[in-house]
Amino acid sequence: MKAIVLNEAGGIDKLTYQDIEKPILKSGEILVKVKDIGMNPMDVHIRSNEQILTMFMGSDRPVILGWDISGDVVEKADDVTDFKIGDAVFGATMGKGYAEYVATKTDRFVRKPANITYQEAAALPVVGITAWEALVVLGKVKKGDKVLIHAGSGGVGHIAIQLAKHLGAKVIATSSAKNRDFILSLGADQHIDYTTENFYEVLSDIDFVLDPLGGETRIQSVDVVKKGGIIVSIVPLNFEEAQKNAQEKGINLIILRGQGNKEEMESLAGLLSKGIIKPHVTAVYPFAQMKEAHLAIESKRTVGKIVVEL
Ligand SMILES: NC(=O)c1ccc[n+]([C@@H]2O[C@H](COP(=O)([O-])OP(=O)(O)OC[C@H]3O[C@@H](n4cnc5c(N)ncnc54)[C@H](OP(=O)(O)O)[C@@H]3O)[C@@H](O)[C@H]2O)c1
CATH class of the missing domain: 3.40.50.720 (NAD(P)-binding Rossmann-like Domain)
Known part of the structure; x- marks a missing residue:
């Protein structure tokens, strides 16, 4: 599958496109075919500083960045009962988001309300x-x-x-x-x-x-x-x-260092479905332009949210 990996922290040139094996599901996980990735300043902080990278991702390299995603459930572990294959979902995965497929625990994932797009959904979690x-x-x-x-x-x-x-x-x-x-x-x-x-x-x-x-x-x-x-x-x-x-x-x-949990994600999804809150996506970058998306975040001038689309 397509992924963007990081072998070490540094500038945007460290974001490396690579074909890697599709992840194998562990107990409690779903496999999400990613549609959109929501970008956050933390993507840039973590990419650019080795100490912060290790703090968030441990010392193994390469690593895959990316926290907010939306997409469809294409596989699930036997013990997962809260989702079924085909569900449109969104949530915060702890890294791993810059990839075609993400294997993730479901504790910060919920179903995408029908009235919001995959782009808007990916913009919300963090x-x-x-x-x-x-x-x-x-x-x-x-x-x-x-x-x-x-x-x-x-x-x-x-x-x-x-x-x-x-x-x-x-x-x-x-x-x-x-x-x-x-x-x-x-x-x-x-x-x-x-x-x-x-x-x-x-x-x-x-x-x-x-x-x-x-x-x-x-x-x-x-x-x-x-x-x-x-x-x-x-x-x-x-x-x-x-x-x-x-x-x-x-x-x-x-x-505050935000943590998030299923209950909070459910509350947010409820507000989205009623149109009470709406993430404003003001720019969408193709996966091939992840580096440009990082530069936009780095400018600290973005409005609402920017997302990267697979
Ligand atoms: N602790 C946590 O759990 C947590 C979670 C999420 C984010 N964060 C951190 O919170 C910070 C903000 O995140 P974000 O995603 O909201 O950032 P962001 O989307 O990058 O914020 C950009 C916006 O900030 C405005 N801005 C910049 N300087 C300003 C100033 N001096 N006064 C008023 N507005 C200003 C800009 O408007 P203008 O162009 O009009 O200036 C721009 O629209 C980041 O450092 C991020 O890492 C922490």
């Missing part, structure tokens, strides 16, 4: 799980809460805006001016262009912040949250200063 765990599990965002979503035009942000609106929050989201209309079209009540306006000078009494940026943005976010409020940051680096400031103000700053 960002959907992250937004869900941030807003629902940790933030317990509720009706009337004032919610600030940084990078609202990004993968995580654009789902988080839709989810926060569904939960009944008043939503303020940041991006540059070119993504203002996109953010408002997702239901945000207010947009802040971070290139011309300092959010920390115009906002106050925020109940919940989603921080996909870290750095100064995370530190400045502490200034706009009310006592007892919550910041969920999904950048697990250099958060000590922000955490110290948050503690002093009685704000709960939580660093």
Whole structure:
């Protein structure tokens, strides 16, 4: 089968096309014929840094990257009862996604609702799980809460805006001016262009912040949250200063590393099927252009999600 393997971390030239054996199913696994692969910044972080690559994938080489996939079940292990052959599915597999066929556990996989495309389905798992765990599990965002979503035009942000609106929050989201209309079209009540306006000078009494940026943005976010409020940051680096400031103000700053599980994926699929959330796929690359897809993610300027199609 066609696959893209990595023998070592580095630039996009390390993404190597290769014909390899189709995976053999283990107990508890389904074999998915992949239609689309959802791209995430983690694909780039892991591809480019040997230490991060080893942390996520272990020390065996070559490895196959790729987390979010959609496709059809073409085989299943005897002990798999939650799927049948022919099911259209989507979910998060732990690596292995850049391939024609993926053998995966089913614990983060669910059936694709009929009203969404394979591309939209592949775009959702990692960002959907992250937004869900941030807003629902940790933030317990509720009706009337004032919610600030940084990078609202990004993968995580654009789902988080839709989810926060569904939960009944008043939503303020940041991006540059070119993504203002996109953010408002997702239901945000207010947009802040971070290139011309300092959010920390115009906002106050925020109940919940989603921080996909870290750095100064995370530190400045502490200034706009009310006592007892919550910041969920999904950048697990250099958060000590922000955490110290948050503690002093009685704000709960939580660093989230999204995990995901079947129940969360089922909840997300339910929202997709009702049209309550929709992943916005703004670019589709053929499998032969995986390197270009990596460059697009690396630019940090993509809007919504980009997917790679087999
Ligand atoms: N911990 C976890 O479980 C977890 C899970 C998923 C993602 N992440 C991490 O979260 C981060 C975001 O992921 P993502 O998929 O949402 O990223 P993304 O899709 O690459 O985000 C791109 C968007 O960010 C916006 N942006 C960039 N700088 C900004 C700024 N200073 N202020 C406001 N908006 C800004 C851009 O809009 P403009 O072009 O308008 O600036 C662009 O639309 C990544 O570092 C990723 O690795 C962590």
